[in-house]
Amino acid sequence: SQTIHQWPATLVQPVGSPLSLECTVEGTSNPNLYWYRQAAGRGLQLLFYSVGIGQISSEVPQNLSASRPQDRQFILSSKKLLLSDSGFYLCAWSVLAGRADTQYFGPGTRLTVL
Amino acid sequence: LAKTTQPISMDSYEGQEVNITCSHNNIATNDYITWYQQFPSQGPRFIIQGYKTKVTNEVASLFIPADRKSSTLSLPRVSLSDTAVYYCLVGEGGGADGLTFGKGTHLIIQP
Numbered sequence: 001s002q003t004i005h006q007w008p009a010t011l012v013q014p015v016g017s018p019l020s021l022e023c024t025v026e027g028t029s030n031p032n033l034y035w036y037r038q039a040a041g042r043g044l045q046l047l048f049y050s051v052g053i054g055q056i057s058s059e060v061p062q063n064l065s066a067s068r069p070q071d072r073q074f075i076l077s078s079k080k081l082l083l084s085d086s087g088f089y090l091c092a093w094s095v096l097a098g099r100a101d102t103q104y105f106g107p108g109t110r111l112t113v114l
Numbered sequence: 115l116a117k118t119t120q121p122i123s124m125d126s127y128e129g130q131e132v133n134i135t136c137s138h139n140n141i142a143t144n145d146y147i148t149w150y151q152q153f154p155s156q157g158p159r160f161i162i163q164g165y166k167t168k169v170t171n172e173v174a175s176l177f178i179p180a181d182r183k184s185s186t187l188s189l190p191r192v193s194l195s196d197t198a199v200y201y202c203l204v205g206e207g208g209g210a211d212g213l214t215f216g217k218g219t220h221l222i223i224q225p
Contacts, residue, residue, distance in 0.1 A: 036215075043201070044158070044215035090157045101205070102148065105157025 002027035006091050006106035013113055019064075019078040021109050023091030026072065031093040033074040034103065035066055038088040050074060086113045118202045123220040132189045134219050136202030139183045147178060147185045150201045152218070158201060162187070189221075197223045 003026045013019060025031055032051050036044040046059045048066035056066050063082060067075045074091055088110055092103040119137040126132045138147070146165050150158035162169055164176040164185070175188040189196055201218040 043217045046214070088155070092157065102160050102163060103150075103158075104160065108155065108157050110155070 002093070002104065004091060004093055004104060004106040006089075006109055008109060009107065010110045011112070013081050013111065015083055015113055016080045019076070019081050019085070019111070021076040021089055021091075021111075023074040023076075023106055024072055025074075025093045028072070028093065028095060030071060031095050032101070033068060034092040034094070035074065035076050036090040036092065038090065040087070044090065048076070081113045083113050086111055117214075118204055118216055120200075120202055120216065120219045122217065123222065125222050125224065126192055127224050128193055129191055132192050132196070132221060132223075134187045134189075134200055134202075134221065135184055136187070136204075137184045138202070138204045141182050141204050142206070144206045145182075145204050146206065147176065147182075148203045148205075149174070149176065149187045150203065150215075152199045152201065158215070161200075192221075192223050194223050194225065197221060 005024050007022055032049060034049045035047040037047055038044050047064060048056055048058055050056050050068045053068055053071055056068060063080065064076060064078050076089060078085065088108050090108045091106040094101045094103045117140060124134060146163055148163040149161045151161050152158040162171055162174050162176045164178055166178050166182060169176045177186045177188060187200060199218040199220050201215050
């Protein structure tokens with residue numbers, strides 16, 4: 001069966017510090033991968049998605065970046081965090097198999113920027 | 115990308131059937147309708163997906179009228195653990211299509 005891992009689960013970082021969040025998927029090949037952010041009391045905002053190694057599409061311009069160095073690894077990074085980067089970060093995967101996309105989400109990372 | 119409209123919140127009681135309706139007037143021919151459930155501090159979880167008429171699984175039913183401009187998620191005999199936010203998404207899928215999560219419907223189940 002497929003599983004998705006995210007770490008760390010929680011993170012407190014000072015403003016201006018770098019960020020690296022990692023997501024890995026097991027049990028599937030060539031998945032679509034996604035990074036979302038959810039601010040408190042808000043819906044999910046799609047940040048990045050990837051359909052293959054090295055292929056990244058950005059949905060929202062910001063000081064975050066994403067990379068996909070391996071088929072089942074997706075990394076979210078920042079060189080300098082802002083207060084507004086605080087939120088709940090979710091990674092998801094999907095495999096489009098002849099019908100509409102269904103996404104499976106990881107446990108998330110709660111990021112607090114102070 | 116079809117936009118969806120859902121009620122912000124709903125209340126019900128244990129043992130009742132709950133119906134949450136989603137409007138999607140601009141749904142395209144190839145679009146599917148997908149519902150997710152999210153508990154606090156967790157990622158959304160897939161509930162059900164459909165294209166037309168009725169779909170049923172062990173968790174819920176999804177009713178889609180012929181014009182497909184709306185859909186209704188039906189949760190039979192809810193319990194306190196069904197308290198969550200429910201999202202309706204419409205799209206064909208793949209890449210960024212159909213991946214707009216609105217604020218969803220906050221369902222509160224009372225004893």
